[in-house]
Amino acid sequence: MTRSDSAPASCPVTDTAAAASGMSRTQTPTGDPAWLATGYHLVRELFTEPNLGRSHPHPETASRMGESAFFGGPVGNFASERADHLRMKSLLQPHFSVRRMREFQPRVEAITARLLDEMQAQGSPADLHTALAVPLPLLVICELLGVPYEDRDSFREWVSAVGNVSDRAKVEWGVAELFEYCRKSVERKRRDPGDDVTSRLCADPELSDQEIATFAMMLLFAGHETSVVHIGVGALMLLGEPALWRRLHENPAQLATATEELLRACEPTDLPRYARTDLELDGVRVAAGDLVLLGLTSANHDPTVFTEPSRVNFDRQEGSHFTFGYGVRYCIGAPLARIELQAAFGQLVSRFPQMRLAVEKETLLMRDEVFTGGLRTLPVCW
Template identity: 70%
Template sequence: MTRAESVPGACPVTGGAGLTRIRTPTGDSAWLATGYHLVRELFADARLGRSHRTPETAARIGESAFFGGPIGNFDTELADHARMKSILQPHFSPGRMRAFRPRVDAVTAELLDVLAARGGPADLHAELAVPLPLQIICELLGVPFEDRDSFREWTAAAGDVADRGKAEQGAADIFGYCRKSVEHKRAHPGDDVTSRLCADPELTDDDVAMFAMVLLFAGHETSVVQIGVAALMLLEQPELWRTLHERPELVPAAVDELLRACEPTNLPRYARVDLAVRGEQVAAGDLVLLGLTSANHDATVFPDPARVDFARAQGQHVTFGFGSHYCIGAPLARIEMQAAIGQLTARFPTMALDAGPAGPTQREEVFTRGLTALPVTW
């Protein structure tokens, strides 16, 4: 279960739609929105946002710099969000990402070549789930892959759910790095997203650095989590692994279903005004958590939701959001997952979870959660 759904008073992930009063891990009062249709409805409701009129008094779900509480300027949030999407989306369009796919496939093959040569047992988290999306986002942004250990350290710090000072320092470290990168790209432009953003006369250095910071964090962290969790789900059900080995044409559908079946973190929103939702009165400033796991496991939309079924209709889940809040990085994330899962199942038909005492380990201190190790053998 996700953090918010595990607190007292929360609805089970397969429960009915509605709003339920809960306590967040920080002890604050919040609403948990459950059910597929309600979550999609609230994604599209402009009366909810990520900012807060008085952020210092706002309810929180943790100390994470990016997702623990409110972010952005309350008075300009809607315009700022529209501007950000209009600037960034062309750089991550489906067409542009398809053109980049051969590079994703090549990086994946290189990583798996190393894995195969080294032999098992191995940690699939460290050997594939982490380096693949990290190398890809570094190449897209035009920053050195050699700095990857720092990126991972800063990302983990920025997402820390318990230590506000650590989270803020992590975010500051990422921004400082991106600010220096912008200065370098101004003087030495290349064929990368940062350089193209620098060429926009309407963007300041701080603007470009902020966009690069968001892309560096979100562009690899969520994919690391998704690749690891998807591989784990398949390894826990070997018949599904064998199916993809025998029928590789199912990989795109399988990736979409694995995205649905995972347990994404609930997303925080704040009511900008008083509003009524399914018979409940939500006051301006209230924290509303969008229950993505509940939505993706709504039995009225996904029959037998606990079962991983590659034959389900694709594209219905809300793991990447919905409407104007649909993640701009979704095309890239899908391509990375398809490369990782497709090549893994093709090249390692006998791969299995390592039966050693440690087993797969998860982290709870970072907002995005995910694995810290995925030991496998073949």
């Protein structure tokens, strides 16, 4: 959060071996040419390469991943990208600091408990996706931004449209609707401020309504969409291996390390970067403007760094994953995401020790129309 610098998960890992480290030619889902960077050490190096960025001098001709607003193609102003990014982080990061999020943690725990109370009251079976994975991050980001949760159905629809990978008209509609909603929210906060991020941004005399609305739109999108995905995918990984579920139930002290391992073990989306100049990366010449994909799945499953990388191991001490990015591009929403995930996984295993999948794992459908991916449903019983 903004999680344009972190990676959404698509689905649990398979047993396929991680690709060898290096640069290789590839094609995006749109058929455009790109370079794919694989391997832990190369991906970490490229995260800190100053001549790779999200913007492009000629965005209309740049290679694309799809039509989605934040991951489909170039983002930002080429001439001022670095300064804009640093300014954005300096403005937003204090509102999502580790200290501030720890203070907010009891509220996240309480929201999680209420959602699980409602699910339990409705009885088994239930859809964990609609009962917990979707509403928890949505309630949390609404409260942080001072946005009425009653409007959730509208901006949930807009957020899905913004992330659509193939329908440009739908993406443009979603962006316009979400921005207009945030602009009106800023107007309300100007008149009647509260104790929320939007109101605190409104108190900054250097920020225009348009800037604040843009930040709010990005936070509404990134602040819940990727957590929805990670809660569902992480819960599926636990439910798919009952021994992991039991172990976490019996050893709640492992919750933090288990959450990190589940984040590592997911299959994040490759992160797009554009070469700002001609570069030599890992011995390969990359031309200015070329699209370079940071292969996060290969990095998080590099066998030279992680022993048995396809295995979820709560005792793992090796390395650190790149699911939240790295360096200056590290996701400012990581502290909040960790609190949400730990609340979800911790309360699920403690309250529902016998929970299991209500369908065969192979029958579960993934969302392939949006770049964030994730599950459509997660039927469970207990």
